[in-house]
Amino acid sequence: MNWGQRNASLGQRGLTPARKALAQHLRLPAPTDFVSPALSNSAVGTLWRTVALDLSAAASAAAAFRVMTEPMLAAAARRQPHAADAVLIDSNENPLGPSQAAREAMEAILPQGGRYSDNLTDDLAGTFAQMEGLNPDYVRVTVGSTPPLALAVLAFTSPQRSYVAADPVFELGGNLASKVGVRVVGVPLTKTYAHDVKAMLAAAPDAGVFYICNPNNPTGTLTPHEDIEYLAANKPKDSIVLVDEAYIHLCDAPSTLDLVKAGKDVVVLRTFSKVYGMAGLRCGLLIARPDLSDKVLARGGWNFMPITAVAAATASLKDPQLVPERRRINAGVRQRTFDWLDRNGYAYIPSESNCFMLQTKRPGKDVRDAMAKENVLIGRTWPVMPTYVRITVGTEDEMERFQAAFHKVMKASAG
Ligand SMILES: Cc1ncc(COP(=O)(O)O)c(C=O)c1O
Numbered sequence: 001m002n003w004g005q006r007n008a009s010l011g012q013r014g015l016t017p018a019r020k021a022l023a024q025h026l027r028l029p030a031p032t033d034f035v036s037p038a039l040s041n042s043a044v045g046t047l048w049r050t051v052a053l054d055l056s057a058a059a060s061a062a063a064a065f066r067v068m069t070e071p072m073l074a075a076a077a078r079r080q081p082h083a084a085d086a087v088l089i090d091s092n093e094n095p096l097g098p099s100q101a102a103r104e105a106m107e108a109i110l111p112q113g114g115r116y117s118d119n120l121t122d123d124l125a126g127t128f129a130q131m132e133g134l135n136p137d138y139v140r141v142t143v144g145s146t147p148p149l150a151l152a153v154l155a156f157t158s159p160q161r162s163y164v165a166a167d168p169v170f171e172l173g174g175n176l177a178s179k180v181g182v183r184v185v186g187v188p189l190t191k192t193y194a195h196d197v198k199a200m201l202a203a204a205p206d207a208g209v210f211y212i213c214n215p216n217n218p219t220g221t222l223t224p225h226e227d228i229e230y231l232a233a234n235k236p237k238d239s240i241v242l243v244d245e246a247y248i249h250l251c252d253a254p255s256t257l258d259l260v261k262a263g264k265d266v267v268v269l270r271t272f273s274k275v276y277g278m279a280g281l282r283c284g285l286l287i288a289r290p291d292l293s294d295k296v297l298a299r300g301g302w303n304f305m306p307i308t309a310v311a312a313a314t315a316s317l318k319d320p321q322l323v324p325e326r327r328r329i330n331a332g333v334r335q336r337t338f339d340w341l342d343r344n345g346y347a348y349i350p351s352e353s354n355c356f357m358l359q360t361k362r363p364g365k366d367v368r369d370a371m372a373k374e375n376v377l378i379g380r381t382w383p384v385m386p387t388y389v390r391i392t393v394g395t396e397d398e399m400e401r402f403q404a405a406f407h408k409v410m411k412a413s414a415g
Pocket residue numbers: 070071091092143144145146147149170213217244246270271272273279283284
């Protein structure tokens with residue numbers, strides 16, 4: 001079956017949301033010079049041309065090559081290749097991996113791996129929508145939350161519309177924005193390490209995107225819901241509040257989904273990479289009013305999701321024990337780590353998430369290097385906090401190895 005026939009058959013079978021998105025893309029125009037001649041006569045070529053058409057040359061290059069993801073940022077800061085038994089607490093991954101239910105769902109779906117099975121993607125969106133009381137149109141399934149984050153930046157910022165974020169914060173959006181000529185405004189966190197939404201508003205009347213990471217990466221600290229609400233109510237027209245809830249399940253803070261339901265200019269990102277332990281499987285959600293999601297996703301084209309990822313994600317959502325149990329495990333290991341740091345006189349920023357900032361009182365990069373020699377890979381530093389390093393909460397055993405290595409490194413460098 002060629003793409004034209006497939007498109008027709010999609011119509012015959014009735015359009016689910018995923019099929020509708022694909023069909024819309026296949027209807028879009030027209031060849032351009034961006035596309036290799038080998039593709040120019042096929043409908044696949046049309047799909048790629050659509051992607052190319054939707055992006056300016058600079059944005060296209062950025063989308064293709066310049067998005068620095070969390071593992072890339074972690075690897076870029078890594079000083080040496082690591083041994084197989086190294087403790088990896090540098091990328092905010094979940095050492096528990098996918099839940100038992102998710103593993104069983106993946107095994108069960110494997111024989112269907114020869115089919116695109118986009119109905120499974122619709123099942124996932126529908127399951128999430130039902131659980132959260134959302135209209136299914138408000139939920140789009142994505143390959144992790146990296147692509148919609150990058151695409152939202154490209155869709156809502158420009159040389160005239162700035163990108164506003166906290167400092168320190170997860171760097172992906174800011175790095176991308178600055179590389180495509182967008183003004184990036186970094187606003188210090190408050191004394192309680194929340195986003196300073198009033199300062200963010202004051203700093204950028206030209207804002208296109210206000211990025212809020214809640215809980216924040218790297219500090220693991222929270223921004224009150226009323227502050228995000230205030231930001232959404234007082235932001236400039238045609239801008240969005242982009243709320244990254246990658247770590248929301250690890251804390252008790254309320255989600256911002258209520259603002260999406262209320263029709264605000266708020267875009268929420270969720271990922272299955274953190275509490276659900278599926279970073280390597282790649283699945284995320286973009287939750288927003290359909291007009292906002294369309295604008296974000298128009299620039300990235302549409303593609304089928306890996307069915308293993310969506311099957312595992314749906315099974316994870318349906319497992320009522322998963323989030324509370326993993327939240328409890330993470331909080332327990334985190335608290336025992338904090339107790340140890342307290343007993344040994346080390347300072348840190350208390351966190352509600354699976355990472356925290358640890359004060360080293362020396363260049364954090366040196367501590368990172370020394371820890372890597374001990375086979376413990378810890379997270380990067382942020383320029384605004386150069387003596388702090390980010391530590392991911394691993395397993396009990398991993399954190400014991402972290403403690404032994406950290407003690408040794410700190411004693412050695414104290415002279
Ligand atoms: C705050 C935040 N947002 C988004 C991501 C991207 O995650 P993924 O693409 O795996 O969903 C990460 C990864 O660490 C993150 O920390």
